Amino acid sequence: MMPMVRGITTLLVASLLAHAHAQAQVPAARILTEAPAEARVRPQVVARLAANAGEQRVPEGRKIELTQREQGEAAGSMAGLAALGAAGSVQAASAAVVAAPMYLALGIYNQNVASRDAALGQALRGADVPAMMVKSANALLQSGPTGASSPVTLEFLIVNYGLRDDFIPSLDNMVCVAMQVDMVLSTAEQELYRDRITLGSGEPAEDVPPPACTSRSRLAGNNGQLLHQVLRDYADTFAAIAARRLPVLPWK
Amino acid sequence: MTVRGAAVFVLICAGVLVQGCASSWQSEAAATPVTYRLPESRAGRGVGNLKRLVVLPVVFDGGLVASFSKRSCAVQQDWVKEKFITDTVSVLQKKKDYRPVRADDPALPGGGRATLKLPLDEYARRLQSGNPAVAAELGAAYNADGIVLLRADYGSAIFSPLSTRLVLEARVLEVKTGRAAWSGSYWNLADMLCPVYVEALFAEIENAVPDVMIR
Numbered sequence: 061m062m063p064m065v066r067g068i069t070t071l072l073v074a075s076l077l078a079h080a081h082a083q084a085q086v087p088a089a090r091i092l093t094e095a096p097a098e099a100r101v102r103p104q105v106v107a108r109l110a111a112n113a114g115e116q117r118v119p120e121g122r123k124i125e126l127t128q129r130e131q132g133e134a135a136g137s138m139a140g141l142a143a144l145g146a147a148g149s150v151q152a153a154s155a156a157v158v159a160a161p162m163y164l165a166l167g168i169y170n171q172n173v174a175s176r177d178a179a180l181g182q183a184l185r186g187a188d189v190p191a192m193m194v195k196s197a198n199a200l201l202q203s204g205p206t207g208a209s210s211p212v213t214l215e216f217l218i219v220n221y222g223l224r225d226d227f228i229p230s231l232d233n234m235v236c237v238a239m240q241v242d243m244v245l246s247t248a249e250q251e252l253y254r255d256r257i258t259l260g261s262g263e264p265a266e267d268v269p270p271p272a273c274t275s276r277s278r279l280a281g282n283n284g285q286l287l288h289q290v291l292r293d294y295a296d297t298f299a300a301i302a303a304r305r306l307p308v309l310p311w312k
Numbered sequence: 313m314t315v316r317g318a319a320v321f322v323l324i325c326a327g328v329l330v331q332g333c334a335s336s337w338q339s340e341a342a343a344t345p346v347t348y349r350l351p352e353s354r355a356g357r358g359v360g361n362l363k364r365l366v367v368l369p370v371v372f373d374g375g376l377v378a379s380f381s382k383r384s385c386a387v388q389q390d391w392v393k394e395k396f397i398t399d400t401v402s403v404l405q406k407k408k409d410y411r412p413v414r415a416d417d418p419a420l421p422g423g424g425r426a427t428l429k430l431p432l433d434e435y436a437r438r439l440q441s442g443n444p445a446v447a448a449e450l451g452a453a454y455n456a457d458g459i460v461l462l463r464a465d466y467g468s469a470i471f472s473p474l475s476t477r478l479v480l481e482a483r484v485l486e487v488k489t490g491r492a493a494w495s496g497s498y499w500n501l502a503d504m505l506c507p508v509y510v511e512a513l514f515a516e517i518e519n520a521v522p523d524v525m526i527r
Contacts, residue, residue: 199353230332230500231512269409269522278516293519296353300524 089265089301092245092253095308099247102204102310103212107193110217110242180223180276183284189218189239192295200299202310214309216298217242221291224260226273236260236273237290241298245306257301259294267301332509336496336516343486343493345457351525359484359494360518362458363526365404365412366450368436370396370462385466385478385506392464392508396480399510400462407511409520413454420454427453436461444490451487458493459485464508469501478502480513 193216219240226234238260245253260271272290279287303311343361344350354361370393374386385392397414404410413420415432428435428449438446439461450459465479479499486493498513 196353228511228515229509230507231334231515234515267524269519269524270407272519273407274516274518292353296351296525297522300351300522304524 089267089305090253090255091305092308095252096247099212099245099252100308100310101212102201102210103214103245104210105194105197105201105214105216107190107197107216107218109190110219179280179284180287183280183287184222186284187288187291189221189291189295190216192292193218193241193298196292196295196299197302200303200311202312204310211247212309213244213246214302214306215242215244215246216302217244219256221294223276223279231275233276234273235276235279236271237279237287237294238271239291239294239298243298243302243305245309253306255305257298259297267304269297332498332500332507332512334496334498334512334515336494338494338518339492341491341493343458344488346451346488347455347457348526351521354521354525358518359458360520362484362486362493363411363520364454364456365410365458365460365484366415366454366456367397367400367404367412367460368415368439368450368462369393369432370464371433371436373463373465373467384476385464385502386476388506392466392478392506395508396462396464396510399508400460400482400514403511403514404460404517408514408517409522411520412460413456415450415454439485439490442485442490442492447485447487447490457487459487461485466502476502478507480508480510482513484517 197214197216219242221237221239223235224238226236228234238258240256240258240260242254242256244251257265257268259268272293274286279290303309338358340358342356343358345361345363347364350361372389372393374389401412401414404412415435435446435450439450439459447459450456461483463481465481467476467479469475469477477499479497481497482495483492484494485491494517496513496517498509500507500509
């Protein structure tokens with residue numbers, strides 16, 4: 061009798077734990093259903109690279125808005141950070157800006173990628189991710205008056221993007237493309253919505269797909285053609301997530 | 313050779329033995345789904361467009377391999393087949409974002425196997441040589457965009473006749489045309505244990521169209 065009771069208890073506890081684990085693993089996405097009437101128009105879409113100068117003792121979480129020239133440098137150093145990994149972060153820090161949160165959130169990066177495979181690093185640095193974001197979001201929005209005249213701004217702050225190792229038994233050199241974006245909807249007066257979305261690591265959400273993972277060599281082939289394709293796919297995915305989470309905007 | 317040198321040598325040899333070998337091929341032709349409307353930005357893309365997949369039972373080619381190990385694939389054929397198909401569904405769903413279903417799943421509501429005229433093994437055999445009509449019939453029965461064929465081959469390793477190896481193969485066929493959109497294979501030595509590493513087999517298949525992009 062006792063083994064049976066113990067078995068049932070174990071089963072109950074296990075199922076409760078599994079249920080709690082499942083609940084914790086997939087939090088519901090926050091959706092903006094209420095907004096002032098003046099905010100329900102086609103927004104001006106902007107995207108930029110946000111950098112946290114973790115190595116320069118800037119308080120964690122503070123965003124530094126960069127000039128056009130600095131954005132170029134940030135793209136290089138972020139890509140370098142992602143590719144170089146922990147050892148590379150120190151070198152990347154000397155390039156002025158480092159995105160510290162991504163480094164923490166995405167775990168341990170492979171330390172040898174950039175040195176072993178220059179093509180990947182070059183492809184990462186050569187990708188204009190902010191432009192991809194703007195293009196994808198604008199393609200999903202209804203046509204209409206837009207630009208600086210819009211009272212609403214939909215901003216994609218790209219906290220970081222890069223590669224992380226993927227551990228598959230018996231295979232080497234597998235990586236996943238990761239990207240972390242703060243999605244912000246605001247008017248001149250107030251911020252209506254802000255959420256951080258990570259594709260590739262961190263907290264999963266119901267509308268965030270698993271990351272694209274493949275071999276490093278395949279990703280780097282043809283001058284990083286596949287890597288650029290994945291980054292464009294990610295931009296499309298973030299735009300689709302924006303359409304789902306911000307139904308107050310005029311999407312197609 | 314020093315003790316340290318010997319240890320390094322042993323480690324290298326062990327590494328070579330447990331290291332599998334994976335390869336994959338993808339059609340250059342665009343893949344077209346039949347169960348949903350493809351987002352504009354995905355037009356012209358490959359196997360990832362085939363979001364809903366039906367997975368047919370594993371074909372196991374065992375050969376005549378003597379084995380003295382109870383953990384050998386030769387004496388665990390049913391286990392190999394079940395693990396292969398179960399892990400295939402799991403990996404494609406959780407890591408690659410497809411919506412796979414097992415063709416032999418009795419819990420499938422309506423349609424499915426009940427509407428088929430032949431045993432599932434026969435469908436798998438007919439699809440090996442490419443058969444658009446059969447692909448269309450299966451696709452309609454399971455409301456699928458693609459069909460996954462699985463094959464396990466257990467036999468002697470070419471480079472070492474005294475060793476055995478397990479080869480896992482998968483092909484994804486497009487329901488609309490019946491042609492192959494992706495294929496992959498993975499093999500590993502199988503003398504000491506039976507390495508059904510399905511994640512390695514599908515490591516290079518591209519992700520499916522995300523749910524959030526399907527309206």
